[in-house]
Each structure stands twice: as structure tokens, then as C-alpha cells.
Amino acid sequence: MSAVTRSRASRTRLRIALAALATLASSVLTALPAPAAEADTAAAGHLTGTLADGATWIADVPERWNGTLLLFSHGFGPAVAQDAPTADVRTELLAEGYALAGSSYDPNGSMWALNSAERDQFAALDAVTAEIGTPRRTLAVGQSMGGLVNAQLARDGGGRIDGALGQCGLVAGATDLDNYQLDAEYTIARLLLPGQDLKLVRFDTAADAATTAALLTKAVTDAQGTAQGRARIALAAAFLNLPAWSPGKDRPAATDWVGQEAQQYDWFAQGILSFVEGGRYAVEQSAGGSNSWNRGVDYARLLAGSAHAPQVQALYRAAGLHLDADLRTLTEHATITADPGAVRTAQRTSAAGQGLEVPLLDIHTTADNLVPVEQENRFAARVRAAGDGALLRQAYVERQGHCAFTTAETVAALHALEHRVGTGRWDDAATPAALQRSATALGLDGAAYVPYQPARLTVGRSPSRV
Template sequence: MNSAASRRLLCCAAAAFFAVLPVAALGQASPTPTGEPEVLHGNNGSITEVGVLGRAEYRIDVPASWNRSLVVFYHGYSESPFRFRLDGSIGAQPEQMYKRGFAVIQSGYSETGWALQAGYSDTESLRRYFVKKYGTPRETFAAGGSMGGALTMITMELNKNTYAGGLNLCGAVGPSYVHLDRRFATRAAFDYYFPGLMGSLDPVPPNFEESEALRQKVLTALRAKPDAALAMRELMQLHSDVEVARAIGYFTYVIGDLQKKAGGNPFDNRNWIYTGTSVNTATDYALNDGVRRYAPDKPARDYLMAHYWPNGRLTKPMLALHTIYDPLIPANTLTLYASEVAHAGYADNLVQQYVHREGHCTFTPEEVGRAFDELLTWVHSGKAPQAGLLH
């Protein structure tokens, strides 16, 4: 695809994303909570507020020594509605920003699952409600983990005038179809090795649920076929059968979630070439010859492309932090997005750092705080932090 065609596709994807946003999210209406919010005034002068805005629960935390700046924090993928309680925790990651004097707002989103559209629009409505009630912040930063990292990326691209910088924590950044097609292709490979075990892939049964019983069922099957289990571990670049069992169930749930939202199958593995199943290339030959290939439904594919294909126009600093070994969102996920940012001419506004740890989003709170400090220094001094290991 030539650069002109790429720009047209990115433009259309962004337009499609905006086209489905509620008017309130585009700044043309004043958001008002449904019912009376619950507000707790701390003895030290802090404020915590929870309520419902539109169809999304929300939480606002204003510290006693507020520095008049704001962090808009996006939570990650959730299979169940996100709830906030007045006596509940702010969360380990956003607490680091709060401790540094920042007010923090969080939307629970009006949709579960892969909720980029709802997450962006519900949070933008919450931000404008915050401004209306508490005043215009001196600076506003976006931050979030996992799917919340993707929402941080989207926010930095689509609302660049509002935000001074972004902190992407273990984020599923880049074009959504890339990592979601990978999950779909992985599940198709699993079906080749373990036919019928997980049920239909297109469509995923509407009543599919992740459960411990399902994970144990998959784990038992993996242990009964060690060569197939090895192939799946190598293909998924995972360390154990337990992680394969967890990931296959989760991937299947995500696939079903997107099929429902898109109104059909948005995924495509027809051109996917499977490699690395063992040191014997013959196992790759067998998988590629035998795996079932699926074509997407065009309207559903268009939905996936619109939710979301980044344009790379990252005009403000964004710091990304990842664990070296992440079983759900591999650490190299940011590579494609970094290329898009560079192609758009904004390579200097993206820095990738990592920590020596295994797991998805398993940062210590102190690491999140240090990364946020580096982002603040970058925004205020103009000097970007060093890519690589977070110090």
C-alpha cells in the first residue's frame, strides 16, 4: 500500500471512530451525573467522588494538596462492569499520580470488553464534567494500562490540544487488528492440535465463559499431547502449559466479544504463515497445511479497522513501559506503532522503556511512579528519557 493510500485509510478509520461517538464526547453538550453523586470530604481536605455519568460509573480523587493538574486514567479490558465504591481503593497505578499531587479521574466505561469507543467517549465526558465542577487543570495527562494503554494512545492522537503527555503501561498499542488477528490465528492453531475441544471459533458460542474448569480441561489436553503442547508454547512464546491454558480461554472470550460488537467475524488468518512450532520445520509445514483458514465478514472487518487504526501523529510526549515477558501483550507490540509514529514524523515523541519482570502489567507501584516522574521531566524540560531499562 502506498503512502497516499495509507493516509486515506487512516483518515477514514479515524472518521469512522469519531462517527460513532456520542455528541457529548465531542464537546457539544454539558455532561451531568445521573442522580446525586456520592462525595467524601477527607479530614485533610481531600475529595473522593463516585457516581454515574451517562451509563458509566466514575470516580474522581482530588488530593488535599492538589497541584491543580489532572491525570485521566484508563482501566484495561474487563469482562464484567467496572464498579467504584466510595470506600474502595483508587488503584495501585493511579495512586502513584495521586500521591504526587495530581487529581485523578477514572471512568468505568458503559461497555465491557474491548471498549475503545465507549472508553474514549465516556472518559472525555468525565473529563469535561471534572472541568465544569472543579475547574480547568493547569496540565492534563493521560495514562492507562493494557487496553487502557491503547486508550492513552488514542487520546494522545485525537485530543492532542488537551493533553500535555501520556503514560502507556503495558498497552495494546498500534492497529487493533494486528494483535487481535494474532489471537484469532493462535486459537485456530489450537483447534488444529486439539480439534473440537474449545467449540466453534466462528462464531464463538454466545454463552462462552472463561472458567477455572475450562482452564483445567485445556491443561489436561495439553499434558496428554506433549508434542502439540510444545508447539503451542513455541507458537505463543509462552513458558508453560498453564499459561497456554489461561491465554487460550482469554483469547477466545476476546474473539467472541469482538464478533458480537462487530456483528460478524472481523478476523482473518488466510494469509497467516505459522512458524516456530519446533526446531523441526516439518511441524510448521503440517500446521500451515492443516489449520483452518477463516475469511472476515467485510462490515465486521471495517468495524475492527475503525476501532482502532492509529495515525501515528503523536504530537506530545508518550512514555511506554512494558515487562520483558508479557504472556498477553508481548513486549514487542509497540514496534509497529513506533514505525507509524516515525513515518508520521513524530519519532522523538515516543520512548519505550522496560522492567526486568514477567507477567502482564506486573509493575511495582514504585516503577509506575518513576515512569510518571520521567514523563513529567520530559514534558517540563523538553529532554526525553533514555529508552531501555527503567532506572
């Protein structure tokens, strides 16, 4: 049985120092409270405990619990229990009457904790309900890597959870992630560091990953000074599914190819490759080897499927470079193979979209540098193929950055999910117009829901075909 401690503070703030690689932003999860008398609760306050595998869990229960429990799945970073994305989120939720819970995932392995996350979240749910009583309703919430965990809970949690809200979720899974990131890394290494034997996969240590990240970042920085270099940076950015809109900048015009590349470069200059390589090391730890490959990839065909292809073509023409020659070079030298066992492990532990058992609403920013919005397209196609498209809704916020949601945007999304859970129908609750009206009416911190259809994810292969 879990060891439990209690404090009576109903709005305890938790500030957690996450690794620099893990980017989390503010979101708020609230809904219309039910009468307190409907809740079956034995205790209020801050609860903690430890699970069988060493994972910890926490929960915060308000004095007047509305009977709904939110099970939060945190993103990539240290294995520290969280039950909300930020202290502000926690304060708002507790004020609305929600109970909050979440686990650390197993702290003894990789920060890519997909080997244990789903199991630990369900175990935390059991531990919390043993302490506070059975919720009237349980909703899963997850962001970033936790959005992938959240999609798995929505797939497997029928009878244990009633619905799920995903934020900026890495829903395409680990192998798609590592493959399109490999295409970008490989392009930089082959075209901007020709002749150098740069290690791109199978990192032995985190230091190896950091060394590769530093070399790739310096190559990009050096190349930005010439038209030829900028064209090749745009090619790598296209393979990375990198948005052409960076923080603090106005969005470039649709045919402002130079402006688009400049803002893609901003993401590189801010250190995105350190996140990429550090994340790859963690995934390889978790999967037991390299789950990415490029042998057999036709890079001309890959670029042709990218929404950024016109930009790349225009910049190559302006620079006097032969795009076909560079693409042919990439294809001819693509020899990196995967470890089949690692691919199988990642597909078993770190994939989603095989189906849904409860309603899932995903929200995503349109210019997400770390988890490209195109992942939602890939995920939706898999859910539809499994026959569960009616359970999925996706909505988009016009903003730059990863998980960069306002409080109002998240509140409105949760309300839309609760409408679906409560009525059995989505109606128009999850449409951009309805979400924007709902968020604006809250009078909090603004909203930017827009009609949007993400492009296809540029990845060019399937985890089932190694």
C-alpha cells in the same frame, strides 16, 4: 449536568472485583508536586457522576492539589469506573498531591468497550474539571486494554491532555490481537485435535467461548506428556507470541529449548486460553462479527519470522516430527474468513499508531503473557510511519507477567514523562539507565529497567488486507 456526591476522605481506597479474564497489576503514578497555590480547585474529596451514555466517572482530589490531573483508562473487565490501578496507587498519588479521574466506559455493551472508551474518557475529563476547576496539566495514563485507549487519547487529545503514560498497553490493536491468537488456537485444534470440528470464531455466547477454551486447554495438557506433543505446543506458543519465562521460575538459557517449552506450558496450564477465548467473544460483540482470519496465511513463512523459530525447529527434530509437514497441513487447511464490516469497525474503534499529538511513554514487561511485548514493536513502526516517532519513547522492565510493575518503576516513568512535557525534550530521561536510577533513588520497592528491543510481532497479515 452530572450528579455529584462528595466525601472528605482524601485517600479513599477503592477495591474492585474485576473479571478473572482481566489481569491488572500494581503501578503507581506520581510526580513532583507543584505548590498548592498554583492549583485552581473548588473542592477536595471523592467525586462521582454519570455521563449521557450511562457511563459513570469518579475522581479523587487531595486537600492540597498540585494542579496536575491524571486521567486513568482501565483495562479489560467489567465497566466500573476506576481512577488508579490499585488502592496503593491511589494512596500514593493523593499523598503526592495529584488529582485522579477515570470513567467506567459505557456499561451497556461489551467489556471490550472501545466503541465508547475514548469518548467517555474525554467526557469524564469535562465533568471533573467542571467540578474542581481547570488543571494546570492533564496527563493520560492507561494499562492493558486501557493502554490502547491511552494511545488513542495521545493521538487525538492535543489541547486537552499534555502527555500520556502507557503500561503494558494492547497497542497493536484488536485485529492483530485476534489474528495471532487465532493462529495459536488453530494450530492446537488442527494438530492436537485432528478431525474435531472445533468452533474458533463467531462465538454466540460466552459459554461457547468457554467450551472452546476448555477443549483447547485439555488438548495442550494431554499433549505435554510426549515429545511430539511438546513440539507442537511450542509451535502454537510461537504463534501466540508467548514468552518462554513464567512466574516463579528462573529464565531458561538461550538454547534450553526444553526448559523454554516447559515455561510456555506453564502459561497454558494457568488458563491463558480462557482469557483468549473470553476476550475474543468480547471483541466480536464490540465489532459486530469476526475480525480475524487465516485464509491465505503461509504458516511456514509465519514461523520463519518468529523469534521462537529455532526452539520449535529443535524440538521437532528431537521428537522425530517433520515440521514442514505440519506447517503445510496448517497452510492447506487455513480457510477461516473474517467479516469485513467487523474488521472495519475494529480498525476504526480499536486501533492506534496512526499518529500522536502529545508525548507518549510506553513501559512494558519483557515477559508479558497476555499482551506480548512484541506489540510495542508493531506500534512503534506505525507511529514512525505516521511521522511522529520523536514523540514516542518505550522502556522495558525485566519481569514476568502482565502489568507487573513496581511502584518505583511507575513513579520513575511518570517523572520521565513530566520532564518531557515540562521541557519539550526527552533528553535521557526515558533511557533504561536513567529510569533505573530514578526508580532506585525513590527507595520504594525496587526496579528492573533494562536495555531491550522487542522482536517483531508474529502476526503475518495486516488489518487493511482482509
